[in-house]
Amino acid sequence: MSDESVTLMSAAAVTTADYSVSHGVHYLLDLFGCSSPILDDEIALLALAVEAAEKAGATVLAEHHHRFDPHGVSAVCILAESHLSIHTWPETGTATIDLYTCGTTADPEIACDVIEARLLPRHSERSRIERGRPTRPIT
């Protein structure tokens, strides 16, 4: 921990924090009845995550994938803007995606569109949640 961080975290700094400032948007995308053959392919899903992030204007800092036994995949990208994850259940044709972006550089709707177009769901549900902005008064 640097001296600078101690200064930043002083009581005065916290007390005067502007709570109306946005701390990014979090997209949750649930895809059902996906007919894409890549749903159980961790290499292809990670490549899709990277492609979606880059087409959205985000910067990929790190990548990780994990394959579950007997099937199912997690693919996660750490972004300069936050993170993108894809989790799949080939046995039910389901994929859940979360994409958290900060700043104005990336357009998360584009990333969601890219993933949805590739995984070919029968049904999709997308929600946008603003993060780090209080919904109740801070007393």
Add this chain to the structure above:
Amino acid sequence: MSDESVTLMSAAAVTTADYSVSHGVHYLLDLFGCSSPILDDEIALLALAVEAAEKAGATVLAEHHHRFDPHGVSAVCILAESHLSIHTWPETGTATIDLYTCGTTADPEIACDVIEARLLPRHSERSRIERGRPTRPIT
């Protein structure tokens, strides 16, 4: 892509999918006015993420942290149950956490409690979202 995955993703398999099956729960935790000195310390925050995941009964598969210039940290754990991320803004005393767990092994409330207790927020907001279960009829 294996032959098995092609079989799993056949049209028949998708058509008969049970959409009432849960695909995990996603906790979003926003912390405001955090007075912890570790908010700008990527090593301590990643250690906290690992500790929280393990105390919740989750299995950490991979870890990653990233430090932003001039301040701010992302700490992400890939879990056997899904993922946990902590993003911080020391300049506003804000931390946003998302914790996605599948199965019944891990108790995400415990992880949220551990993180909240350590980051010392003045105000916190926690939401629980069930993933991969349609909220509208699938036609």
